[in-house]
Amino acid sequence: MVVLEFSIFPLDKGDSLSRYVARSLDIVDRSGLDYRSHAMGTLLEGGFDPVMNVVRECFQALAADCDRIECSIKFDYRKGRQGRLETKVASVEEKLGRPVRK
Amino acid sequence: MVVLEFSIFPLDKGDSLSRYVARSLDIVDRSGLDYRSHAMGTLLEGGFDPVMNVVRECFQALAADCDRIECSIKFDYRKGRQGRLETKVASVEEKLGRPVRK
Amino acid sequence: MVVLEFSIFPLDKGDSLSRYVARSLDIVDRSGLDYRSHAMGTLLEGGFDPVMNVVRECFQALAADCDRIECSIKFDYRKGRQGRLETKVASVEEKLGRPVRK
Amino acid sequence: MVVLEFSIFPLDKGDSLSRYVARSLDIVDRSGLDYRSHAMGTLLEGGFDPVMNVVRECFQALAADCDRIECSIKFDYRKGRQGRLETKVASVEEKLGRPVRK
Numbered sequence: 001m002v003v004l005e006f007s008i009f010p011l012d013k014g015d016s017l018s019r020y021v022a023r024s025l026d027i028v029d030r031s032g033l034d035y036r037s038h039a040m041g042t043l044l045e046g047g048f049d050p051v052m053n054v055v056r057e058c059f060q061a062l063a064a065d066c067d068r069i070e071c072s073i074k075f076d077y078r079k080g081r082q083g084r085l086e087t088k089v090a091s092v093e094e095k096l097g098r099p100v101r102k
Numbered sequence: 103m104v105v106l107e108f109s110i111f112p113l114d115k116g117d118s119l120s121r122y123v124a125r126s127l128d129i130v131d132r133s134g135l136d137y138r139s140h141a142m143g144t145l146l147e148g149g150f151d152p153v154m155n156v157v158r159e160c161f162q163a164l165a166a167d168c169d170r171i172e173c174s175i176k177f178d179y180r181k182g183r184q185g186r187l188e189t190k191v192a193s194v195e196e197k198l199g200r201p202v203r204k
Numbered sequence: 205m206v207v208l209e210f211s212i213f214p215l216d217k218g219d220s221l222s223r224y225v226a227r228s229l230d231i232v233d234r235s236g237l238d239y240r241s242h243a244m245g246t247l248l249e250g251g252f253d254p255v256m257n258v259v260r261e262c263f264q265a266l267a268a269d270c271d272r273i274e275c276s277i278k279f280d281y282r283k284g285r286q287g288r289l290e291t292k293v294a295s296v297e298e299k300l301g302r303p304v305r306k
Numbered sequence: 307m308v309v310l311e312f313s314i315f316p317l318d319k320g321d322s323l324s325r326y327v328a329r330s331l332d333i334v335d336r337s338g339l340d341y342r343s344h345a346m347g348t349l350l351e352g353g354f355d356p357v358m359n360v361v362r363e364c365f366q367a368l369a370a371d372c373d374r375i376e377c378s379i380k381f382d383y384r385k386g387r388q389g390r391l392e393t394k395v396a397s398v399e400e401k402l403g404r405p406v407r408k
Binding site for chain 1: 252253256260263264267271272273274275276277278279280281282283284
């Protein structure tokens with residue numbers, strides 16, 4: 001399973017981007033994949049093709065009316081592991097011996 | 103103010119990284135800066151120098167016993183804005199008309 | 205057209221990664237897309253689907269025998285622009301009034 | 307030594323960014339550090355503090371008149387290794403048994 005983090009935004013629509021980020025989050029939220037959103041991007045968990053397909057749909061939703069788009073993606077694949085949106089931080093907290101801000 | 107997201111880990115210590123991530127989160131947690139941790143990294147908010155200084159301390163804490171270290175950093179600077187660890191997602195939810203998973 | 209930059213490597217095979225990077229560059233080199241490789245990653249130019257398909261093939265070639273894989277991707281889409289692997293730097297050099305190291 | 311790759315640009319100045327990228331490359335070029343520029347960013351080699359200081363100077367040069375700035379940074383530290391702007395790709399070519407496009 002893959003934990004993928006991405007952010008995508010237009011570069012030709014000024015610096016008020018929340019309308020465009022909302023367009024992507026709507027797609028993420030309806031995808032059926034487990035996800036978490038934060039101030040710098042969105043995390044998804046799933047197989048390689050399902051998570052990349054969400055990125056593709058977000059790109060296409062922006063490309064409909066944006067002429068320049070920037071996107072950054074990072075993923076971490078670990079064979080046979082699931083539920084890592086929660087367990088990765090929990091495992092760090094266990095090593096640390098105390099909870100962290102989430 | 104800067105919202106910075108980063109992840110840092112050794113490449114020469116196998117694939118069980120939570121012990122090393124805990125070392126960084128301990129530094130982040132004690133830094134006094136506002137932060138959030140998630141499955142793919144940590145967000146910090148502050149001035150450019152304070153947030154970069156935290157990254158530097160995390161690097162040095164790993165370089166003490168790790169011979170190869172990978173780090174990725176992304177930041178978003180917005181003049182005069184504070185509290186964006188919360189307000190960026192809230193602004194997207196407002197456009198979307200419903201809450202998202204966080 | 206998209207200019208995409210990516211790097212992909214296993215996390216469970218020690219810190220000597222050139223064998224695994226070679227596996228990806230072989231795929232990139234045979235893809236027929238225009239590309240450039242550098243010390244931190246590879247640039248590709250093409251449509252969204254062709255460039256993402258190369259990333260997918262590189263992932264699958266590693267997933268065959270690697271249990272943990274890290275990947276970072278960044279892309280810049282600009283409607284109707286082609287040849288940007290060269291023209292982006294050339295345009296900066298023109299503004300700068302002198303050549304830079306490439 | 308660190309090989310660091312970064313890109314930095316304003317988000318409030320439209321989508322013609324080469325003027326702003328030129329401002330950063332001027333700083334990089336005058337820094338005395340070894341570097342390479344490509345279509346998606348700039349590579350630097352040096353100690354942690356010298357390379358991060360170049361990023362800091364580029365940030366400050368933009369923050370002088372830009373109200374929103376995006377930056378992504380990736381670095382690879384390897385104890386005791388130097389000259390990796392060239393040797394990393396050369397090592398991959400050796401494994402591959404043929405040259406790649408650079």
